[in-house]
Amino acid sequence: MRKSVDNINSVYFLGIGGIGMSNLARYFLSKGKKVAGYDRIETPLTIALEKEGAEIHYQDKVDLIPDYCKDNTTTLVVYTPALPADSEELVYFNSNGFTVQKRAQVLGLITASSKALCCAGTHGKTTTSSMLAHILKTSHLDCNTFLGGILKNYDSNLMLSDKSEFTVVEADEYDRSFHWLHPYMALITSVDPDHLDIYGTEEEYLKSFEIFTGLIQSGGALVMRHNIRLSPKLKEGVRLYTYSIDRGDFRAENVKVGDGEIRFDFVTPKETIENVQLGVPVRINIENAVGSMALAWLNGVTAEELRRGIATFQGAKRRFDFILKTDDVVFIDDYAHHPDELSASITSVKELYPDKTVIGVFQPHLYSRTRDFADQFARSLSLLDELILLDIYPAREKPIEGVTSKIIFDKVTCKKTLCRKDELLDVLKDKKIEVLLTVGAGDIDQLLPGIKELLEDKF
Template structure:
């Protein structure tokens, strides 16, 4: 990086890209970029110094990003190869790298603590980052969600050797990393548009485990299909919420809106750990985060204090309305198993209450591959409002619509709704417990939805 004075990010408003934008702004580089549409995140980045445009016209690239000798170009795999800016930089001989490659470069000289898995990795890595940050050990962190404790997805330290990284399996991005230690939370098949088969998906995770450096370790969810392929000198530990393993929880106490448990490690017990975000799935997430912290010398009291003060990542089981008579929760869940976990957590928190789920499917390919599983998960609700598919990087697939999921949902109270008509539909409804889910752009509507729910 020593020859570069500026960076241009294509897809700057993505959650993973934005952490890198913030990192290089903090290091004093000039940073510009492109994204498709404005968002609260791009507005925040602009206020921090990013020069961003929402038109891919080459004419809008600033002059200081037009010298291949001094500008590094970074892109996300969600950007099509035909993007005008990407084509220009490649034709002009700029060094163009994927986000994951750059992340690998800037973290290879630190002790990378890499959190991977189909689901759970954002919350687990965020918990770990908060634990380390709250201890004298500290850490740097590149996260896949905005951590509410810091209102950022980037944490910097001027003394810590550790970097917490959310390791994304999409497009095999996590193969660019150099883990000192790694966590694998789940390997339920996903991104089959990239991998094709479950076997290829599992092979990608096995390769990821082979990248762990000798002297480090792998912490893996007990019972998942993955067969690790670690190098000699890498220790393997298992974890679970309450199914045993090297690290697990015991003496779990749930009540009065709190969850408290004892964290059990091979070398001792940390008693009375209270979750700052008290939902069932966070017991498992906390065990994994605390396992990595304990393996790297974080003290018991520091772990206990950090877990109690952890506020969670935005869009991860985030409360927008919390009243006795009405609740609204938003969650980023976009895989069938994530939907099931979120719905079960709501059911446990509010037994006997009517649950309405608004779900926006994400990607045509994922809808095609998992329509029956999505329907099974959504059928756990009392009422379902199903939106049209958010395409993200994809072109439509003939015959693939939300109807594929809708037809298989078994709860009686279900309906299809266009996104642009959702707010009007919500005004007509009386909700008890409302859960919004999806990885698309439903989050843009959350303030308005909350206002409507609050006014009822």
């Protein structure tokens, strides 16, 4: 493994359009490196990267790799574990002496010399890491950030600082990627089983988080959600704190919801910071705010900086993202793709709009996840007033016999429709829509502009 990235001239990304890969591409562009890559489809993110200087193509062909990325002594190759092992380009690089590393390996190398604040968890890690990044960025501490979502305050998933010793990192448990990181402090939001196609069992999934806790540097800290099923393996000198919405070392008290606002008092082990206003006023974000504020507070962010940071946080794209909000119709998009995330998202929408009908559009992500959690998905989706269920987005997987969206659909108890992605706009045209929620981690976001246009025309 390389000990430095200073001696490379070019970086080639296999899967450059991924949200995590793109922030590394932006990092290397900022350092004056030549950046190129491959992805399956053109997206707004790849188009943005091309405008920023990256050379990207959309066919898995060695002939399309730029010549400046074919020198194995000066080119670093970064790949996503979601890439098929038989990818023509991946096979070429592996067979010709190139340094080929996972994104997490490179991220660990870049952040090793800084104070890395790593947010991990089955769900909530993008929002908490984004909140933490914004709080630090607007405080006297500043920070560098590598996020798993586009932070709306900055329209980017990468922020750099030439003066801060802190780096905020979204720590991804997929494929045990977070084991490459070097946390100074860490936050763990949840450990609900996921990625069982990788881990096999719930026990192995939990074990990976225990290993992650053992990576926290002595003198640092772990902030762990109260009552999650995890036995951390901390080094000597690592402090342990708990948090949640209403109990733990860090918590919220006197929560007030009304008039489109959420306010609460932020309780720490030493002080209470009163009347904090939540920038994205959704109940699930109270707990996310408590966790992110806890890490910021432990590193010296002042009470006034905490108040200002959390009040001005605009959210990450695709995390409870208001696409359209008028007196007639509300359209929200969310990345939720695990049953517990869906329950939290749907419950939050229904709390915000208790007198309106909520229609949800869900695109399942992965055949294996659909198979493993079909019953749980059905229970969560039944919280809706009406469900429109799309086909499974396969991502990295081949089809599994007998596994389709129908195994969820048949168990859902609310009003429901099953349709293909290309039929969705026609289905929505005939619906009376008050609140529309689109959810899923696949390519459902490609439909958002068309849905928004339809709703604007309709109302």
